[in-house]
Amino acid sequence: MTDPAQPVLRMTGVGKTFGLTRVLRDVDLTVRRGEVHGLLGQNGSGKSTLIKVLAGFHTPDEGTVELDGTPVELPLSAADRRDHRLRFVHQDLALLPSLTVLENLMADDVATGSGIRPRRKRAELARATALFERFGISLRADTLVRDISRLERAKLAIARAVSHLDAEDSGVRGLLVLDEPTAFLPHAEVAELIALMRTVAAQGAGVLFVSHDLDEVLTVTDRVSVLRDGELVGSEDTASLAREGLVRMIVGRPVSTLSAGSAPVPAVRERPRLQVTALRGRAVEHLDLSVQPGEVVGVTGVIGSGFDEVNQLLFGALQATSGSVAVDGLELEARRLSPSKAIRAGIAYLPSDRAVEGSAPALTVGENVALLSLRQGGGPFALTGRKLERHAGKLLRDLDVRPPQPALAYASLSGGNQQKAMLAKWLVTGPKVLLLSEPTQGVDVGAREQIFNLVAEAARQGCAVVCSSSDLDQLAQLCNRVLLMRRGVVSDEVHGRAVTKAGLTDMLFADADADAVTRPHRAASDA
């Protein structure tokens, strides 16, 4: 079944359309035996759809997939993936923290195992030890996964995947797909994972490595394929590529200049509305941030950089380990922040997960919108019944939520209207600081503009706005300046007229090296 001459994976002419959006168009991708193959592309380039096609999650509209030279039926079945030794390690690693290393290693065999026949524990242990030895992993099989480090977990997940690629001749066959496994690792530890990837490839498997990190990709891969707007820009030998060339492939030129330019930075006042000092917690290592009234500051970065946790730390939704947050000079210890304290200090927070953190979908629109302003009814009777509906109805009409009917179930609103309703809920409290996380995720174009206008209006009235997002278009339209986070710290910043999609893209793909970083957007500000 396995012919060494055949590539482990050959995708030909793969296309996929969701509704009216063409996410993949005529993509050819080949991964050879023994190579580490990088897959790069911006958010929305079709990268994750391509991986999901391989995982059997999506059926492409056209195109063929060959594994080991054998055409396979689409969508890819679990049996085909097993027979052709196709294995995935996703970013979340899919390990069970409360089980031991050995049990996690055996997890995939549980489904296909021998039923009621007793397990051969000694043989399992021997297999695990041999596997760890081969890849230079020093882990005790009886340790609980929750007690091992992130790096060790990543290694374990990779070793588990590789254990299913074993071939008879003690080599390795098949394809290992690594979907951003390094995202949550500190820089120093990535090297070890890279070494592990090289070992796997050296033993005969193909490795498809998906990453946001250009430097990692340049270090580890033999060849690189780049997707842009659903099309394969090219597959090149890594050795022949310079960093700039790769960036050009990813971003493409001319870069979209969708943004009409942002509002000018308000004049710096004596005291900022929001002052964050040495904030630390979760993936955020250190953050100093000062936001003036009327200023909209964007925070972006790749997965695992901590940009998406900044707002949650500022609001007390996640526990910070140290640092302080001051609103209008009123200083709060970040470690002791809770949502209720943050709200009392005048902070509002729109979470990115509307359905779970933002709303109770089965309750009515009115109830969801009025939750923070129940006291405005006055007297012992809170805002309930008709009064609540009138109050909420007014809020909904003010923000043009359609239909403005408070008695509807919240879940029956469209994404855009749900988000407008959430804005209504928070804006009625007259916040001094507005924290937004991916504010237009799952929101249609029209509502998107309206949400931008509402945020701009809130800023005009003196709100300090912090918007964390991975959507560069959105940041370009909304923000006065944008911070880039990299491995837990702010590594770069663009402001003023450089806040365009092009400027942000340059920043995102700029070198980690601090000197080189500032160059591209300086140029943009001069323009």
Add this chain to the structure above:
Amino acid sequence: MAVAPTLPRPRRWTSRIEAGALPVAWLVIFVVFAVLLPDTFLSTASIANILGSQAVPLVLTLSLVLPLVCGDYDMSVASVATLTAMVIGILNVNHGWSIGAAIVAGLVVALVAGLVNGAVIVFFGVDSLIVTLGTGTVIQGLVLWISNSTTISGISSSLVDLVIGYKLLSVPAAFYYGLVLCLVLWYLLQHTALGMRMLFVGRGRDVARLSGIRVGRVRMGALVGSAGLAGVAGTLYAGTTGSADPSSGTSFLLPAFAAVFLGATTVIPGRFNAWGAFIAVYFLATGITGLQLLGAESFVQQLFYGGALVIAVSLAQLARRREARSGGTAS
């Protein structure tokens, strides 16, 4: 400002039918039994008896509403009620305390039980179903211990008078106590900010937390309130029988659950509510009384309560699935 025509409109008429189904069913079985048994069922004494005798189940059902609205189970309410009755009995009969002091002591004991439930559930983050199943059993054991497994009778007649002695329109006072508690609970849940916060705590704990609601405090309060109401139920029980029976409580738990879930299908369908609980308790009591007067044996109680619980929970699940479907437009 045009309303997009494709969006689902509130289903006014279907939800009205849903809200009114149980009251109508209650009326129907009442009329059926009245026609079948014009002499026994349709008598003032019989109706007064149904209304009066259900005060204890009603208050116990109401005690379940509080934690259930907040998304927590309290399986210990029946045991707490028994414990309160037993404390009142022992202090009043064996130790000669005045009945007022004994009632206060009994209610304090109930609140302490609620605090223990709340502390374990909220601070240790343990599943409420399991915790209260455990504490309920512990309390049941305590009751048997302090009472030597014997019924204590001879509780002060002033309590008995207060509960069933005084009558209005020949219905015992106990019924009106239940009615007042229903009113209080309805006001709390429907007309106060606290009631709305409880609803959000039950329906979206993350939302509640991120909206600044102190979720732990609200859950704690609901569990203490639940135990307090269970204590009231225990007091009413002591007053109804003039005695404290160590094994009486367990038989009250399932009917209370059946009623509270059945009640959540009516008045405000899909939500635990006070008047729904009221209607459900009396619907079940009417059905059982009628069947027993028709000559059914006592096992009909189990059939009726058990069946009602399963049907009510299934209806609630169906409603939720429909809600999820109609909410499918959300992206």
